[in-house]
Amino acid sequence: MAPPLRKAVLTAHVAASVGWLGAVAASIALALAALTSPDLRVVRAAYLAMDMLGWSVLVPISVASLLTGLVQSLGTVWGLVRHYWVLFKLFINVVATAVLLLYTQTLGLLADRAADPASTLAQLRGPSPLVHAGAGLLLLVGATVLSVYKPRGVTGFGLRRAAAAA
């Protein structure tokens, strides 16, 4: 990739990935409100907001992070499977995106229940959104650490490519 394009893709990847982290942090705040607020209106609003946040922000930026990461790695010397840190970031991104896509269905059901005027506080409360968002935050912080520190370690494929190029 030419340097200007590489910088543009890197900027898009960092923006999407950091945005994903921020959106998950916002989800944790909403999940905490849904779990702890004594006000039924706040709990209903939190579930509806989590559903909207999932489809309008989390899903698009998670896919954007994955796609820009693929382009960035395949278009630079880092490669996709040459360095362990890149490989683990790919793993984290794929797992987090897959779980998020599955969990949006649960968020939709929770939002439907929250929108039902007959639902009670006891029916709405549950730790599931907080547990999932917390696990997602840990994974994304791990990916951020890998990106910044880029710990050493070349895969067997990377070693063979380096030997062939030498």
Next chain:
Amino acid sequence: MSDGDDAARMPRWVKIVGVAAILLVVLLIAALFSGHGPGRHMGGHGVSAPVAAVDGAAGWLR
């Protein structure tokens, strides 16, 4: 020991993170196969989701 041997050796952090990654995958697969799928963990102190809603959400499994 040569630099080539050092490069070929898998770093300790890779082994640790690799084991954690395998455990995570096993946990996710076990959770999915034990019925912890979309709409199956809605809290509410044991209150079930409406059957039609759960059936609709579980359509992706079929």
